[in-house]
Amino acid sequence: GAGVSQSPSNKVTEKGKDVELRCDPISGHTALYWYRQSLGQGLEFLIYFQGNSAPDKSGLPSDRFSAERTGGSVSTLTIQRTQQEDSAVYLCASSLVRGAVDEQFFGPGTRLTVL
Amino acid sequence: AQSVTQPDIHITVSEGASLELRCNYSYGATPYLFWYVQSPGQGLQLLLKYFSGDTLVQGIKGFEAEFKRSQSSFNLRKPSVHWSDAAEYFCARSQGNLIFGKGTKLSVKP
Numbered sequence: 001g002a003g004v005s006q007s008p009s010n011k012v013t014e015k016g017k018d019v020e021l022r023c024d025p026i027s028g029h030t031a032l033y034w035y036r037q038s039l040g041q042g043l044e045f046l047i048y049f050q051g052n053s054a055p056d057k058s059g060l061p062s063d064r065f066s067a068e069r070t071g072g073s074v075s076t077l078t079i080q081r082t083q084q085e086d087s088a089v090y091l092c093a094s095s096l097v098r099g100a101v102d103e104q105f106f107g108p109g110t111r112l113t114v115l
Numbered sequence: 116a117q118s119v120t121q122p123d124i125h126i127t128v129s130e131g132a133s134l135e136l137r138c139n140y141s142y143g144a145t146p147y148l149f150w151y152v153q154s155p156g157q158g159l160q161l162l163l164k165y166f167s168g169d170t171l172v173q174g175i176k177g178f179e180a181e182f183k184r185s186q187s188s189f190n191l192r193k194p195s196v197h198w199s200d201a202a203e204y205f206c207a208r209s210q211g212n213l214i215f216g217k218g219t220k221l222s223v224k225p
Contacts, residue, residue: 004158033212033213035213042215042216042217042218043205043207043213043215043218044215045212045213045214048211048212056211056212059212091158091159093159093213101147101164101166101209103161103164104161104213105161106151106158106159106160107158108156108157108158109158
């Protein structure tokens with residue numbers, strides 16, 4: 001079956017512009033996570049969604065970052081007024097349910113470059 | 116706060132040699148531990164996971180890991196490395212979301 005997909009695969013933008021990154025989780029997976037992978041910080045958790053519950057935004061680095069998940073499926077991560085330090089690979093993952101023991105399946109990521 | 120440490124940033128081994136990648140965790144009674152592999156340009160793939168029970172867990176691609184509570188470790192091993200194993204390896208623990216170590220890059224010499 002289809003895995004987690006993300007689009008675009010690469011995004012180059014100018015400092016100060018807004019960007020939207022999209023994630024399509026595996027069908028039927030109720031939990032969805034966003035992570036960021038950068039050279040300096042490694043892999044960091046950003047936000048997760050579980051069903052219709054309020055998202056856990058505890059990993060978002062600033063209020064320029066936001067995310068939504070429509071219809072319990074597709075998710076969009078939005079970065080407003082991008083800065084050069086936002087350059088990173090943004091990874092999306094989904095799991096059947098949110099639990100410490102549940103395997104997360106990762107997408108290929110979106111490489112964001114802020115000039 | 117919970118954390119995961121991978122002491123080795125880069126390891127080089129010869130093809131056919133054995134491999135051990137180190138991982139240490141801090142805090143928490145029963146950690147839920149994972150090893151992921153990331154090949155160049157690829158997403159993260161789960162190799163194996165430990166929740167409870169037998170402390171030696173088997174994974175895909177011939178990898179295994181041993182959980183040692185006394186040492187707060189969860190080291191990844193493979194008896195004979197193949198050139199295709201060259202990749203970056205991440206140890207992680209779960210609290211719902213994953214907390215990752217910084218990763219160990221594995222290079223394989225022919």
